[in-house]
Structure formats: structure tokens, C-alpha cells
Amino acid sequence: MTTRRPPDQRTVAEVMTTDLLTVTAEETVPMAWELMCRARVHHLPVVDGGGRCLGVVDAATLTATWEPSSPLGARRAVTTLLPRRGPMCVRPEATLAQAAAAMLAVERDYVTVIGEHGELVGLVTARDLVAALAGVPGPDRTRGSCTPSMYRIEPVLPERRRHTAPHSAVPPD
Structure with a gap:
């Protein structure tokens, strides 16, 4: 049986989310x-080609700035929603108190976690901190890598078919 250390002695690496859904800077707001x-997530890191985090789009910002007025306005890049200054970052060895202080400093409910080369390795949210404080176990850390997942969804239109008779299991003569 393992005992958890008190929250003031725990590190960001122990509570951060590592299996992240991320998007590139060119992605559109509607796609985000x-x-x-x-994915039922409230935070979506935006990364460059090298895996460095440019910022995080959160659900509150996205809904507050939604502009469905024109097709071009709706198709704007997700980077238009990012704060002017880069994301607040902490290292995996930072304490939970340091992560909380970083969140308070930028008035956000998340902080990005970066590796030694500046690459995104995780995300800590206010929910993660509250769970750690409450002693609620986090997600299983043994199942995946620390590399953020990169997904790209593109619409696929069905092939145009000629109007034919309904399909039959019997082949034509």
C-alpha cells in the first residue's frame, strides 16, 4: 500500500495531465x-512545429470571443484567442504551491509544464490542484508517454454517387 505525500510536498509531475490534445497555430477557432x-476538455494547448507551447485556449475564452457573424471571422486562426504574452510555465519538479502561485500571477486556471528543452510535457489545472488537496487519485500515469498527442481532424465528404436503384444482395445479371 502506497501513501501519498502531503500536497505541500508533492510536485507538478505527480498531478499534471500528460496525455494532451493539442492543436497547431494554423488551426481554426471552430475546429478548436x-x-x-x-474530447470533453476545457483547455487546448496550441503548439508550434517543435512542440513548444504558444499558449492555451480555454473554453471560457473561446465562448466569450465567438464571432459567427461571417465565414471569414469564424475561420480565423486559433492563435487570435491566445493572450499577448506567452503562457505561464513551470517545470515538472516545481511544487504544487509554485504551480498555484503561477496560476494566480496570470489569473488563469491552468499552467503549462515544460521540459528541459522548452517542449510542452503537461498541463496542470485548478481541478488537478483541488484533487491533490482532497487526496483524490489522479489519472493512471503508467499507461502512456509524456509526449502530447497531436490530432488533426479534416472533414471527409462522401463520394458523389449516381442515383441508382436500392442496393440488393443479389448481383445484377
Whole structure:
């Protein structure tokens, strides 16, 4: 039986989410919204080609800035929603208190976790901190890697078919 250390002695690495859904800077706002809805997440890190975090789009910002007025406005890049200054970052060895202080400093409910080369390795949210404080076990850390997942969804339209008679299990003569 393992005992958990008190929250003031725990590190960010112990509570951070490592299996992240991320998008690239070129992704559109509607696609970010669709991904967040389908994955049931409230935070979507935006990364560059090298895996460095440019910022995080959160559900509150996305819904507050939604502009369905024109097709071009709706198709704007997700980077238009990012704060002007880069994301607040902590290292995996930071304490939970340091992560909480970083969140308070930028008035956000999340902080990104970066590796030694500046690459995104995780995300800590206010929910993660509350769970750690309550002693609620986090997700299973043994199942995956620390590399954020990169997904790209593109619409696929069905092939145009000629109008034919309904399909039959019997082949034509």
C-alpha cells in the first residue's frame, strides 16, 4: 500500500495531465471548439512545429470571443484567442504551491509544464490542484508517454454517387 505525500510536498509531475490534445497555430477557432467538445476538455494547448507551447485556449475564452457573424471571422486562426504574452510555465519538479502561485500571477486556471528543452510535457489545472488537496487519485500515469498527442481532424465528404436503384444482395445479371 502506497501513501501519498502531503500536497505541500508533492510536485507538478505527480498531478499534471500528460496525455494532451493539442492543436497547431494554423488551426481554426471552430475546429478548436469541435475538438474540445468531442474530447470533453476545457483547455487546448496550441503548439508550434517543435512542440513548444504558444499558449492555451480555454473554453471560457473561446465562448466569450465567438464571432459567427461571417465565414471569414469564424475561420480565423486559433492563435487570435491566445493572450499577448506567452503562457505561464513551470517545470515538472516545481511544487504544487509554485504551480498555484503561477496560476494566480496570470489569473488563469491552468499552467503549462515544460521540459528541459522548452517542449510542452503537461498541463496542470485548478481541478488537478483541488484533487491533490482532497487526496483524490489522479489519472493512471503508467499507461502512456509524456509526449502530447497531436490530432488533426479534416472533414471527409462522401463520394458523389449516381442515383441508382436500392442496393440488393443479389448481383445484377
